[in-house]
Amino acid sequence: MKLAIAEAIATERDMASISIPIPLRDRARTGLLGWLATVDHKKIGVMYMMVAFSFFVIAGVLALLIRLQLAAPNMQVVDPQTYNQIFTMHGTVMIFLFTIPMLVGGFGNYLLPLMIGARDVAFPRLNAFSFWITLGAGLVMFGGFLFGARSDAAWTAYIPYSSKTFSPTIGMDIWLLGLILLGIGSTLGAVNFLVTLYSMRAPGMTAWRIPMFGWAMGTTAGMVLLATPVLTAALIMLVADRNFNTQFFTTNRVQLWQHMFWFYSHPAVYIMILPAMGIISEVIPVFARKPLFGLRAVVISTILIGLLGFTTWVHHMFVSGVDPTIERFFMFTTMVIAVPTGVKMFNWLATLWGGSLNLKTPLLMCLGFLATFVIGGISGVMQGSIPVDQYVHNSYWVVAHFHYVLFGGSVFGIFAGLYFWVPKITGRMFDEKLGKLHFWTMMIGFNVTFFPMHFLGLLGMPRRIATYDAGRGWEAGNLIATIGAFLLAFSVLIFIINCIKLRNGERAGNDPWEGNTLEWSTTSPPPEYNFREIPVVESDRPLFDARMRTPSA
């Protein structure tokens, strides 16, 4: 019915739309109060991005300290105690205060309502609450860190390191409190996204017309909703163990913490990668000038990854003494998850194949994603095998693996998204030359940093050691990694300069890339109400339809 109507009017207009009164809001608020008191999903999204990026820079500086300490044998840049605190904070901040808030809070908030043709999320005030509680949690964690209340039990907080006996200071409690708050913020955010995606879509946007990023965010929100409360329960139990003498995680039952922690934290890996996959699924078709190859296969694979993500957590515990039968089951599920991931990989390649590639920075970042993520994915399948895992467990091999997944995957995806959508957010284009320089320094710096870690791991270098003696064959690899880390930091500096130069950038216009999704139909930056009239969607590429119908331009 809608299609027929749409065709009937197609001769007269660019894009079908319906008039819905613009909800009245206090639009007079500008300046600082306009940001602090906002419930606009776009402003909240931008605040998430700014906060997350600040934490990325801070955690990056911590990473440089780690690399300095390990650059040569027996270095004493920081003492071992401080070293433990630094890598704990590096991991925690990168995961909980950068990657998740950037992808889910930042990109999710900014793009989801725009992409589905809505004027805001379902619960705008709840959205603001999620942001402020996330920021508050970050400040609690960092406040504790700056004022000496530091946790040093790694981001996994394994028992007994995190018990009162081995972490007697209040730093551990502050860390736990911060994570509990973050969990509340992201759970409520997930409720908001799921309701938005289910009930706020523009007319005509059937399930198969939801953009791939929307599917990725929906799956991610579902995983957050199911996984985070279990971690929250574990965190509260640990707080009680430390402060009220309860007996949950006693030393003869260390596995309980590992089960509950990884029940959340393995899905968290997919919470960090699925939105990035969603981003590159949007960027690649635009820059290859082709529709996404096998949209339905990519959607189904995304959901399968989300579901299977809940069945693999024990593969983190192959040396913890779990029953071998259970271990074998989890080895199988871990390897199975490579199948939907492989489907997506081939679909992206098939999208690129035969496309007329527009090699601008966003596409370069996507190519960086594909090249590095596949290495991380394959080393993950290798580690999924119990005998291999028992050999490389807790070694630098693991560090190399998850940085290939989370930096090579998530961070390249984040930068692809930033180069793609910041023109929409700010109305200004990035400097393309600096962008390309950023990509190449990051790509080289990343691989120089993390590729040698595979060898270090195979040579037996354990994770989380503050220093090492000479003569073990680890010197060259560590020195190369440290040099690479500084190149990587330099590449981020180039990005920051590019952001500063945005002020004088070329004007973006509504649709600088000839995009496919609805956000490109409105102004850059979009008005508070997003769309003057709610568009009616007729395919999975509404803007492409609109362009095809406009003969003049």
Place this chain on the structure above:
Amino acid sequence: MMDKSNLAMHMAGSQRWSDSRPDSRVGQPQPAKPTRVKNIGLLGVAFFIVSESMFFVGLFLAWFYLRATSDAWPPAGVAPPPLLPAVINTGIALLSTVAVLFADRAIARDNRSGLIAGIATAGALGVIFMAVQSAEFTALSALAQGSAYGSTFTFLLLFHVLRVFVGVVLMGVVLVRALLGHFSSRRRLLVQGTAMYWCFITGVWLVVFAVLYLLS
């Protein structure tokens, strides 16, 4: 290639056509949000309840894990919990659920006195539930510190009764607003949400009762 000018401006410039759509609500103002479901708020409550359930799944996971790795459950020297208060509370929980559902059905038919009576009854039963629980809690603090059994037992009761407290507060808000005449058959989201949440709390209690009292 597409014109760089604002596509939305094109849309605004052309005449409205929604009124001529056969499947649109002809002549009626469209809602500010294009709704696909009758009630966005209730869908939010439903998803929130899913996350709340997962919190209890986490606690039960700990219960069953610790039980499976213990020699005796409850451990030697710890008496099993008294059954009578829990049975009484199960009755109270079920009665209050009936009352809150009655209140919701009443306001759906614009019966305001029915809403007030139902929600007041359910709230009062919720307070009695908490009173019965608190009697048990005086014995629990020592139990919580003694063993893994005591810790998980206490946590499950504690976090359930926290939800009961939230539910009672919600019912208090509903009651005050009902007395002020805020609700009608067309405007009863808070009543529906409270009823849904209360049903969830009762459901959790039934599982807690079965696992902690009957199966131990």
